[in-house]
Amino acid sequence: MKCICLAFGILIVVTLPISGQQKTKNTSRAEKTTVEQQLRQLEREWNDVIVRKDITALGHILSDDFILITATGTVRNKAQLIDSIKSTDLVVEPFETEDVIVRIYGDTAVLTGRFTQKGSYQGKSFSNQFRYTDVYVKMSHGWQGVSAHSTLMRQP
Amino acid sequence: MARILASAFLMLVMWVTTNTQTKAKQPKGGTVEQELMQLERDWSAAYLKHDTVTIDRILADDYIGTDGRGIVTFRVEEIEEAKPPKPGDSAPFIVLDESVTDMKVRIYGNVAVVIGRVVEKVKTKKEEGEIQYRRTTVWVKRQGRWQCVSFHGSRILEP
Numbered sequence: 001m002k003c004i005c006l007a008f009g010i011l012i013v014v015t016l017p018i019s020g021q022q023k024t025k026n027t028s029r030a031e032k033t034t035v036e037q038q039l040r041q042l043e044r045e046w047n048d049v050i051v052r053k054d055i056t057a058l059g060h061i062l063s064d065d066f067i068l069i070t071a072t073g074t075v076r077n078k079a080q081l082i083d084s085i086k087s088t089d090l091v092v093e094p095f096e097t098e099d100v101i102v103r104i105y106g107d108t109a110v111l112t113g114r115f116t117q118k119g120s121y122q123g124k125s126f127s128n129q130f131r132y133t134d135v136y137v138k139m140s141h142g143w144q145g146v147s148a149h150s151t152l153m154r155q156p
Numbered sequence: 157m158a159r160i161l162a163s164a165f166l167m168l169v170m171w172v173t174t175n176t177q178t179k180a181k182q183p184k185g186g187t188v189e190q191e192l193m194q195l196e197r198d199w200s201a202a203y204l205k206h207d208t209v210t211i212d213r214i215l216a217d218d219y220i221g222t223d224g225r226g227i228v229t230f231r232v233e234e235i236e237e238a239k240p241p242k243p244g245d246s247a248p249f250i251v252l253d254e255s256v257t258d259m260k261v262r263i264y265g266n267v268a269v270v271i272g273r274v275v276e277k278v279k280t281k282k283e284e285g286e287i288q289y290r291r292t293t294v295w296v297k298r299q300g301r302w303q304c305v306s307f308h309g310s311r312i313l314e315p
Binding site for chain 2: 067069070071072073075101105106107108110114130131132133135137146147149150152153154
């Protein structure tokens, strides 16, 4: 009986850390899922503020050191991007990102995907398909976009 | 006197510890920025030399690349593309030379974002020419080693 108890004791001791590790693993996976959902939501907000021309909200989404590389290879900082969104020359229709892959590396996340953007510039309508890569960093006040890069998709 | 000596010894220990810690943060041969810029150049050189061993070391398992045509590639495809062309292969163009310039490195803990400009000399079936593109790469430091997890390129079409 003592042997059984001892064996049972060892089993408990062995089981507890595994169970603890499993719990940590599950918690970490759950946290990752939550962060992923937060980032996908932030991505949708970013799209929406462009359409609404909500410069204040856009200012909160982007970090001060934000850098965008456009589909024509031009480098734009936060102020330059805000200026171009603010311009009444540009009208963007509501759009959604698709095939989004979220990769999280601690307090940094990389999102890749594609989107179709329709709208007009100086009265001329456009419709383009892009692939993009966005990088977010968790700052003291939440996640912010630090980098964005888009490329025009080659038509098949 | 003993107290003064103890304090002096403590200060010496603190100085040595602090100095060693500062030095430990610096990679061999320069700053983290320099190390990452060198890795960008190493990757470029490895591609030209068909050095897939170096590329294999540089790219993370979860690497995702998006090129100037919007084509997405993963690690395996990137390594495959860097291999020497087989007889009879008809690639749309061959890269003869390339250089990465105007690099800017931003570091966020164990992750870094690097942007740069690439000038490529290419040869198509018809002619030789030059293309330029901008790139954004994301690097993650794992077990003391930086690896690239993301590449995105766009042809420079505006001056």
